[in-house]
Amino acid sequence: MNSESSSGSGRGRQFGGFGRGRPVTKQSNLSNNSSTNWQSQQRHRRQPAQHTNQQRWDSDSSATATSESAESVESEQKVELGETFQQYRELLTDVYTMAGSSSDASQTSQRLLQLHPALLDSQLEELAKLVVKATEEGHSHLSLLGQVDPSRAGVALLQAYGSPFQHRFDSLLLHRLQALQSRAERSRSQNFVTGFDEKFVAFLGELASLAPLPAFRCKSAVYFLTAIEAFLNVQLASVDRWRRAITPLYECSEMLFNPELRDANPDIDQRLAAIGKLLALAETDRFMAGVGCTFVRPMLAELLEKLRTEGLLARRQ
Structure with missing residues (x-):
């Protein structure tokens, strides 16, 4: 994996002083100079010199061990990350080599959605x-990935996958919404979620029943579902x-306000x-207090x- 090897190059220098100072070498007292006078002169200094050399050797060995330990941990992390990355590489290939087969396309879409939760982890x-x-190296047709913030590249991947499989994506999207609805019901009954009540659960059911809209699905469905999942994980x-x-939800909604897009898709107003x-559920003080996130408040206020203003949402009484 070229990208992985290139990203790992030079990292060894960060640990244990690698790449700095003189190279680690054992100094031998066996010399080509066998002069008796030279040996006599060195006799009184030989023991301290050996001690100094041993200290240097122990120090270098310790640095090497520290480096090897750190690199071992890093290597394990890279292997774990590499395995996930390899799954994405395979999916990248699948999308463009198996798009002609409906069964393969469906399988690829399912694999994609199964991988989606990994996009939200710390890696x-x-x-x-x-x-x-990888996109820059061998997948120029996915140039979209190079134009987005790295923290959202994974979501862009989902968008790129969704487009070739619009007819297959509908059922998968609906299934996921239904799963979220069930999860919301369980969370509410167990008091895991603060700030939501029966109205929120009912809203998820309403959302799941709406007819899928291609323009909405391709551009914002993943963003929307990610936002819902974040709502359901409010404590974390x-x-x-x-x-x-x-x-991304905010940016997507901005895009959906494009007059040309709205004229071409009259049902977009229903989606908005x-x-x-x-x-609007996030406007309640109870909810925002539970989240404790001042970053979201002004952005939500502007979007709402x-x-x-567009008449798509009733004003608060």
Whole structure:
């Protein structure tokens, strides 16, 4: 894997002083100079010299051991990351080599959605960078990945996969929404989620029943589902995770306000209204207090105001 090897090159220098100072070498007292006088002169200094050499050797050995230990941990992490990355490489190949087969296309889409949760873990950014690297090296037709923030490259991957399989993506999207609805019901019954009530669960059911809209699905479905999942994980959501989930949703909604796109897809207003209903739930003080994320508040306020100005969301009484 070229990108992995290139990203790992030179890292050894970061540990244990590698790449700095003189090379590690054993100094031998056996010399080509066998002069008795030279040996006599060195006799009184030989023991201290050996001690100094031993100290240097022990120090260098310790540095080497430290480096090897650190590199071992790093290697294990790279192997784990590499395995996930390899799955994405395979998917990248699958999409463009098996697109002609409906069964293969369906299987690829399912594999893609199964991998999606991994995009939200702590290795997302590094994984995304590797994906971008691979794209630049051998997948120029996915140039989209090189134009997005690395933290959202994984989501862009999902978009790229969704486009060739629009007719297959509908059922998968619906299934996922239904799964989220069930999860919301369980979370509410167990008091895992703060700030949501029966209205939220009912809204998920309403959303799942809406007819899929290609323009919405291809451009924002993944963003939307990611945002819902972040809502359901409110206790665990960090500012960075919220930023990844909400910012793309905001940007996507901005794009959906494009007049030409709205004229071509009259049902888009219904979708925007659905987004507004979800985001309006985040206006409650109880919800925002539970999240503790001041970053989201002004952005949501701006988006909701736009939706209300367009008449797509009722103003608060």
